Amino acid sequence: MELFQRLSDLLTDYSKSDADLQDWRFDLHEIRGLEIGLKDNRIGGPYTTPTYKRSTSGELYLIWKDQRFTSTKLDLKAIEAFHNKIGTWKATAYHDPNGAGLFAPQQIPEVLVEDNQVKAVIGEDIQKSFELLDQGLKRLLAMGLHKVDGKLKCYEDLRTIANSQGFLQRYCQTPVDFYFEVNDSYGSSYQEKKWPDQSAINRIIDQTGRFGKLLEKPAPVLKSGPMKLLFPPDILEAFLSHYLINNLYGSLVVNRQSRFTIEDFQNKLPVLRDDIQLQLNNLIPWRSFTYPCTNEGVPGGEIWLIKDGCLQTPILSVKYGQRIGWPPTPLPAGGRGVFLKTGNSLSWEELIKTIDRGLIVLSVLGLHTQDSTSGSFSLTADQSLLVENGQIIGKTKAVINGDFLNSLTLNDSQFGTVAGEDNPGLVMMATASF
């Protein structure tokens, strides 16, 4: 019998014997996968050993009478020892007057998240994983870079979301993640739910090599002061996630731990420039953030979080949706699947050509240490490229200070589109100390 069926049967049988258990839901992942790394130009050493992993994980949510709830992590042993565990789960139930019941979705969208090539690599086609790392190593060394690191991870995840009211969603997803990093200075990565084709592999290797080479040439030391910062799409996404998306979660909004309040959303408060939209979309085929529904059964979809610069909805679980009387929303997977869209924007390369003097920030140290509610940042941009008169001059390092959220309200801030990237790059004013 399939594991999910065993768990469903156990819960159904138990609820017949204990009327206190009113409802249940679970999210079960049965995962197997492969990881191989590359460190200091060598594949599969003691820190990057070829690895096989198998796991059963997930979460179980039990709804007892009198608004009591149990939340527990699922593992194989918990299912095998169900009759021993259920007593503990009942004993650890907590009272939550705002706790949520089950969510009954109208329809779950179908999305592509499975690739048989990935399953084959985990099984008999393992040589493809070695070849991918070997290809990157050889090509990056051939470009004259002296140190190459990297890692490839690919998994097959059979996911089952079910509840006591007959909801059942079962699908297989195949996440693949690889990156190359050169000279400890620059890296780029691929994260999708399908095996990369050669053009995707080329894009990662070429980008890594190009910026790695640019960072080998030092730029002259600059005078500290106001400076244009150029955030490429990956840096903009990291800032968006930390300073904006973190402040949109309903749990923080409701509990007054966000920069924004419920009233701000009710009043559709303008918080960004009026040509800026922020959309959440997790229905794009084979993307790392794509899924048909959340662990609570809320369908994936496309929603506006910010439209014409104005707040639209917090990111809401079923509980916090109920708390404020709004429908629950899809959730960003790992902070991704959020798209910033603007009106007029040049291409990133054209935009760089217009810069008299600025820093392309390729890496920052310490973003996770910053207070996301404040909107301001104080960071070291340890891998940066100086741009003067539209030309990239060379590598520099600076302590950068500014207000990221405020920059998204200013007309002086500019955006540049990059082919193949989900989000644009950003040019904003800040201060830089050298």
Next chain:
Amino acid sequence: MRVDSNTQIIEFCHRLAKDNELYFIARIQSRQDLTVTINNGQTEDINTGALEGIGIQVFNQKGFMGFAAADQLSIEVTQELMNKAVFLAKQAEAYKGESNLEILKAPPLKKRLEIRADFPFDSLPLNETEERLRKLNQEVAAIDGQLSVRTLLRLTDEEWRIARSDGTDVVFNTPRSFVYHVITAKSGSRTTTTYANLPGTDLRVIIEAHYLDLLKKRAQKAAQLSLDLLTAEDLPAGNYKLVIDYALAKGLAHEAFGHAAETDAIESSILGENGRMKTGMIVANPKLSIIDGPIPGDYAYQPISAVGIERQTVKIVDHGLLKAGLADIFSATRAGVQYTGAERVENFYHLPIARMSNIRIEMDDPILMDLPPESIQPDHLYQTLLENGLAEPDEKILYLTGFQGGQVNPAFGDFVFHCSGIYQLGERPVLYKPAIFSGKVLSVLKSVTAALGPLQVDAMGTCGKMGQGVPSCGGSHLFLVIAANPEIMIGGK
């Protein structure tokens, strides 16, 4: 302990490895967690979790490796994992991967180390744990109506059993706990967040009066700072004379030196040259030493390494000289340093890498201070500096308080860490918004000129490296004085 029952699996590993002419390391872990979250006086979540499984790393006779792990403990699964690991080692050899047989030099060990918790999981009924935590949460929120408070209690009961082909069989546990307040102050469009925490080994952190008093004082200090920051201004960026508290000093030791001294990355570390550690190099004031090692009862306690060898206490810097590395078995010889048993793993799914445990900065002849750090205000600190000739009247000195995490690039020697707030010291200290502390590994410790107060080494955190997060801890004397240095930058407007 629970892992005692897995002897049959260990014996089976020996048999399979012998049949396949392999060397093996097997790591069995059994972990139970309880997390209680209270948000503004209401229970947000009580979450239980368990993790149990085995990871088997094999080395063939040429030193090529394979690793397989699963969250099941049985003979059948052990057989499956061993087969997978053997297959992967063959693939590594076929694709000319990296070989390493240093593990053969590791001395065998049989040891059992059990820490018995005075206040284990079940020493309080859950509803009483919940109630105590709610009370702690409400006490902080009651300080001011502008505050909202999220309080987290986490208890981890973790056991390990590590066995190797050479007969090594070690069993130990690493119980830990913490209470953590996230304190947010909000006024109009200004929002600030600060933190207060208290680490331990068990439920004593919410039971014993000493711990409760300590947490209360830390929370009051953090709450007041959060409120004061609502009206604080930006500091001009620059190079300043500084005083940092012990939690930030832990960040300094950890980010500025600990990571660069981990020998698994010495080939690119600023403390290495041609793959060898530059021992004997002058890196600090001759009164300063940096020590890393396990402390019983500490949040980051790790008495045995992840390959089953006793972890040593290491003087990385001894009176200003770089003396030793945090060395794992695979890189110690290559780095030219003594092996110190520095391997740790997040869980049985991971491969061992060199990590810190409790890292602290110690200075000779610290200035005496009687008050506990929670009671020392900026004006009192300023007076102590004046009285001991560590500050001139009207001298511009910044006092950085509260560690908010950090990051380092050991290859370039750049590191940062962030504080909760910055005071410009004086008769009337002025509070500024927090800003990044940015420095260079090879110069920063030379600027540490003095220390005040006794050692305090309970600044806790989680350290991330190569996708693995492990508990970290450390500290220093209550305060360190750092001379102005062009390579130490405090961010700001």
